[in-house]
Amino acid sequence: SRPFTEVALFSVSSYACQRRTTLDNHNSNLTDALSLLAENAELSNEDGRGVAFRRAAALLKALPTQVISMSQLRGLPCLGEHSLRVIKDVLENGVSSEVESTKQSKRYKALKILTGIFGVGAKTADRWIREGIYNLEQLRDSGQTLNRAQKAGLEHYDDLNEPVTKAEADAIGEIVQKAVNSVLPGSEVALTGGFRRGKLTGHDVDFLITHPEEGKEVGLMPKVVAWLESQKTTRNSYLESKDGPARPASNMDRFERCFSIFKLTKRKEQETASHKIWRAVRVDLVVSPISQFAFAVLGWTGSKLFERELRRWAGHEKNMSLSSHALFDNTQNKYLRATSEEEIFAYLGLEYIPPSERNA
């Protein structure tokens, strides 16, 4: 492996976790195109292709200036043949023909609409498409059985597809803090996900909950959810365990995690013509024991690609296994304890990258 590649114009490390990627993207024309193709690949269960496009997009996000010619990209890592073809198309023609035809395709449009329903993933959407369901109206008419989450997703479709603002995230943070402190005083709540990276909007709000005394956090999630439900601030919140037989446990899944929908009361100036005084917002709650908290914060701050690259770096360059729970050194055959993100980067032999620069 070549962790570092020198080029004439740009010099860029090959792992996203070695780079500082702010939200200041000078190549959004290119990264938008590649991200759309990545999304299309992911929705089509072509994960390998998806990652290749994500890596290429992430590399371009880290460049200090706008790319105007293909020659500037010579020798850069992460840019495969297919991504380079897309980039060339955009540089020469303003748009990529592959992106345009994907956007127009009946299948992509249907996948976007259907997976826009909370609780509907690529597999379900694909099955529905094969049954001739391409939009919400056809879904409603089809008589398909929907689970509780999907029913809520359909009911609050417009709200949940409206980006969440930082102000809304903060308002929800106060509700979560209040809930957690009511059921277990001394608990701590940390904002993670895109908002911790400085994003101004998100598709949801992510929180990590812990307690400074190890073990106190056990059983906390159902209590928090019950409190929220009793306050009528949540709607259709539900607990999902992804450890079921259908989906094998991944290293993201062992925390108590609650994908919920909050009912957030709007401030006066946000009230719309419909006079709806509240709106539905997606909230992810995760509980972690304090001993794993640093790993959980690092693992839930993202971006998704940054996380994937951290794990790849750990495995391929350091012979270590990183998860949102722990770091295991396969050479020394032991777990490495950490109480801060800085310590974890140090174990991995990486320069510390703050959250605002993990926007790969």
Ligand code: DCP
């Ligand atoms: N995460 C991950 N792998 C997953 C799911 C989540 O690494 N399969 C981590 C990284 C994400 C974080 O959890 O950044 C939160 O997940 P989100 O899907 O909410 O991602 P973001 O918060 O980054 O995006 P958005 O702003 O759209 O909510």
Ligand code: MG
């Ligand atoms: Mg998020």
